[in-house]
Amino acid sequence: MSADDRDVRLEELLRTSLYDEAETIVPAGDGLSRIQSRVTTRRARASWWHPMAALGGVAVVAVAGFAAYALTRTPTHPSSITSTNTGDTPSPTPDASASTPPAPVVTAPTFPSSAFYPFTSEAAEQQWVAQDGPSKQPWIGDPELLAKTFVASFVQQAGVTDVYAKHVSGRIATITLGRTLHDGNRSVPVKVTTVTMAHFDKAWLVVGASDPDGQLRLTNPKSGQTVTSPAFVAGPGYGVDEAVRVDVRTVSGVARTGEAPTVGFGNGVPQWSTTVPFAASDPRGAIVVVEPSAADGGPGRITAVGVKFATVQAASYPRYFYGVKNGRVAKFSSKDGAAISYLTAPAPGGGASDPQLVGDHVFYLEGAGTCVNALRSVPVGGGSPTTVATPDPGYTITGYGVLARDTRVNSYFEASCDSAVTPQGRLVFDTIVDDTSSQRTSIDFPAFPPTVVGDPTWAADGQHVIAVVRTGTEAQVRQYDAYHSAKFEDTTAPCSSDASTGLPTATEVDGTGAVWFATQTGSGMQVFRCAGGQSSLAFPVTGTDTPADIAVADNGQAVLLTDTSGAVWRWTAGGVVTQLHPSVPQPQVTW
Amino acid sequence: MDAATRDADEALVAIYTAHYRSLVRLAALLLHDVPAAEDVVQDAFVAMHGSWKRLRDTDKALAYLRQAVVNRARSRLRHLKVVDRKASSLLPADARAHMPSAETGAMAAIDRAHILVALRGLPQRQREVLVLRYYSDLSEAQIADAMGISAGAVKSHASRGMTALRQRLEQTP
Numbered sequence: 001m002s003a004d005d006r007d008v009r010l011e012e013l014l015r016t017s018l019y020d021e022a023e024t025i026v027p028a029g030d031g032l033s034r035i036q037s038r039v040t041t042r043r044a045r046a047s048w049w050h051p052m053a054a055l056g057g058v059a060v061v062a063v064a065g066f067a068a069y070a071l072t073r074t075p076t077h078p079s080s081i082t083s084t085n086t087g088d089t090p091s092p093t094p095d096a097s098a099s100t101p102p103a104p105v106v107t108a109p110t111f112p113s114s115a116f117y118p119f120t121s122e123a124a125e126q127q128w129v130a131q132d133g134p135s136k137q138p139w140i141g142d143p144e145l146l147a148k149t150f151v152a153s154f155v156q157q158a159g160v161t162d163v164y165a166k167h168v169s170g171r172i173a174t175i176t177l178g179r180t181l182h183d184g185n186r187s188v189p190v191k192v193t194t195v196t197m198a199h200f201d202k203a204w205l206v207v208g209a210s211d212p213d214g215q216l217r218l219t220n221p222k223s224g225q226t227v228t229s230p231a232f233v234a235g236p237g238y239g240v241d242e243a244v245r246v247d248v249r250t251v252s253g254v255a256r257t258g259e260a261p262t263v264g265f266g267n268g269v270p271q272w273s274t275t276v277p278f279a280a281s282d283p284r285g286a287i288v289v290v291e292p293s294a295a296d297g298g299p300g301r302i303t304a305v306g307v308k309f310a311t312v313q314a315a316s317y318p319r320y321f322y323g324v325k326n327g328r329v330a331k332f333s334s335k336d337g338a339a340i341s342y343l344t345a346p347a348p349g350g351g352a353s354d355p356q357l358v359g360d361h362v363f364y365l366e367g368a369g370t371c372v373n374a375l376r377s378v379p380v381g382g383g384s385p386t387t388v389a390t391p392d393p394g395y396t397i398t399g400y401g402v403l404a405r406d407t408r409v410n411s412y413f414e415a416s417c418d419s420a421v422t423p424q425g426r427l428v429f430d431t432i433v434d435d436t437s438s439q440r441t442s443i444d445f446p447a448f449p450p451t452v453v454g455d456p457t458w459a460a461d462g463q464h465v466i467a468v469v470r471t472g473t474e475a476q477v478r479q480y481d482a483y484h485s486a487k488f489e490d491t492t493a494p495c496s497s498d499a500s501t502g503l504p505t506a507t508e509v510d511g512t513g514a515v516w517f518a519t520q521t522g523s524g525m526q527v528f529r530c531a532g533g534q535s536s537l538a539f540p541v542t543g544t545d546t547p548a549d550i551a552v553a554d555n556g557q558a559v560l561l562t563d564t565s566g567a568v569w570r571w572t573a574g575g576v577v578t579q580l581h582p583s584v585p586q587p588q589v590t591w
Numbered sequence: 592m593d594a595a596t597r598d599a600d601e602a603l604v605a606i607y608t609a610h611y612r613s614l615v616r617l618a619a620l621l622l623h624d625v626p627a628a629e630d631v632v633q634d635a636f637v638a639m640h641g642s643w644k645r646l647r648d649t650d651k652a653l654a655y656l657r658q659a660v661v662n663r664a665r666s667r668l669r670h671l672k673v674v675d676r677k678a679s680s681l682l683p684a685d686a687r688a689h690m691p692s693a694e695t696g697a698m699a700a701i702d703r704a705h706i707l708v709a710l711r712g713l714p715q716r717q718r719e720v721l722v723l724r725y726y727s728d729l730s731e732a733q734i735a736d737a738m739g740i741s742a743g744a745v746k747s748h749a750s751r752g753m754t755a756l757r758q759r760l761e762q763t764p
Contacts, residue, residue, distance in 0.1 A: 010757055017706045018726040022616035027629050032607050035636045042641065114601050172604060196608055207604060214612040222649050223605035
């Protein structure tokens with residue numbers, strides 16, 4: 001064993017030892033109430049002291065202070081300590097002593113801004129009171145009953161009704177609920193969640209719920225945070241082979257659109273994360289995460305974080321997209337996928353495929369018999385198609401990209417019709433030297449794999465071409481220099497790959513220069529947006545399909561995603577993912 | 592109650608819910624005394640509540656809490672001199688007396704007990720750095736912030752602490 005190995009082993013041993021030791025430390029359940037009690041005392045002292053000091057009457061202060069102390073002092077918690085020995089304290093310096101006599105203070109009730117159940121506003125609570133709610137729905141005035149109702153009705157987890165701890169202190173109550181877990185012949189009591197509630201007027205209001213063991217936590221979003229769809233939800237990993245289900249809920253019901261994502265983690269993974277598209281009609285709600293028990297499938301841990309929902313106007317999307325119907329380039333409605341009109345005439349010997357809207361022309365591939373095709377274009381408003389590029393004899397174009405700001409520049413990948421021919425593929429760059437001359441360069445792909453999947457696309461600089469390069473069972477989004485790359489290995493990575501969990505299969509660059517790519521994962525498809533080299537998930541689509549193509553609106557605010565079976569989804573920033581239903585499958589689309 | 596006070600109250604609940612347990616565990620690993628650890632963390636929360644007008648951010652508040660917990664734990668150890676006396680509440684004085692035998696194949700548990708005993712014997716700053724690094728998973732910069740020392744000092748304490756730990760473990764029969 002080398003010195004490095006020993007260091008790593010020692011570090012790991014120290015880490016696991018500290019974690020194991022920490023796991024045995026369980027704080028008493030009254031921490032919050034003790035803190036709040038001290039805060040209240042401190043606040044009362046401050047509100048008493050400041051007006052008196054302003055008066056400048058020392059005698060008045062002394063008498064009033066004594067009287068107030070006699071009226072209001074509460075016994076100190078036997079195990080609490082005063083902060084007389086605070087040591088080095090970070091700035092701003094906390095108050096040190098709690099020994100000054102407190103005085104009574106009356107504060108007007110204020111609706112807790114992080115409350116999300118059963119009311120989200122003071123008006124709703126007042127309406128409940130006015131309609132004789134306290135007598136009709138007494139559970140809202142009882143924190144224990146409210147906690148149980150919250151888990152059963154809001155979180156929709158049945159059977160979590162055993163009360164393990166109950167702390168009510170002033171305006172705050174915490175109730176720890178659990179259940180009896182049945183594993184084989186054993187019955188094991190388990191704590192499932194601690195519901196935190198705040199009191200307002202005649203009601204208790206849920207402001208959050210946490211895992212009593214502290215394992216299932218959220219690092220994003222934080223309590224009270226404003227979230228937009230899709231909500232990015234993340235938390236620290238723990239355990240082995242864990243799985244949680246994430247939901248967005250409001251008092252009106254489920255706000256998520258689509259299936260609630262289930263996220264697997266554990267085995268040393270430092271963080272789990274997912275995104276949840278939602279459309280909320282309520283201003284507030286909660287991100288609810290439930291971990292089912294491996295023993296019986298019932299709830300094992302529940303965490304809920306109250307959030308606000310941003311009232312974001314969903315971005316608009318191009319009115320039309322272009323696809324292929326009956327072998328002809330056709331125009332479709334982006335609203336529902338209905339076909340509107342043809343742009344090209346029937347072509348004997350082969351049909352159109354892979355349309356791409358660039359400027360005011362739709363480019364497409366047109367077959368002309370066995371192992372013969374060409375890159376062509378047709379004006380959006382109708383007109384005669386023209387041939388833009390043709391492959392080398394014995395090859396067909398399988399994917400292409402046209403530079404938006406100068407459509408004379410294009411790149412395409414051509415594949416040999418005969419698998420015995422070398423090279424099997426070629427990435428071709430048709431570029432311009434000056435206004436009157438152009439040049440054609442290419443990179444050979446001697447044998448597949450590696451190969452280029454889908455359409456190559458031009459980067460915003462007009463010099464690089466981005467493509468999905470597949471190498472056996474793996475694939476990566478890579479970038480070629482159209483003027484300098486000479487071999488298929490001469491690539492760079494335009495985007496960080498850590499966000500791209502899955503196999504990329506399609507890519508496109510929008511008018512802002514952002515690189516978009518679609519990946520296939522074990523649970524569906526994901527579309528990432530990459531800007532400044534950093535990738536972030538734009539939206540997921542659940543299912544088991546393989547992405548075939550993505551079309552990104554010029555402003556990057558809308559995306560069409562297709563799969564290999566021809567299904568089409570439309571996504572808009574701030575909006576939701578909607579599946580379109582064209583009359584014929586559309587594996588390749590453009591807008 | 593003004594908006595700032597309400598904000599502080601709500602932040603207190605939210606931060607308590609998310610971090611109280613881990614902070615108590617951090618304090619307990621430094622103090623070897625769970626009730627004292629709870630007191631220290633509750634002190635820190637009360638102080639944080641009072642300073643919320645300046646913090647106004649959960650991340651800042653958490654950094655503040657960590658710093659307050661480390662400082663208060665250090666102060667408590669220094670002034671009350673409870674290190675050895677209190678340590679027994681978490682770990683047996685002779686960890687080996689409670690270890691499973693080697694025959695049971697529980698070598699990992701033995702190692703863990705040894706390393707915790709060895710950790711307790713380190714100088715205070717080295718122990719703090721190692722706990723913050725390997726339990727709280729903080730970066731050097733975060734540790735420096737929490738301890739009020741430079742990043743270079745963090746490196747130095749960490750290096751010396753690991754070396755001392757290794758030596759102590761090697762001396763363990």
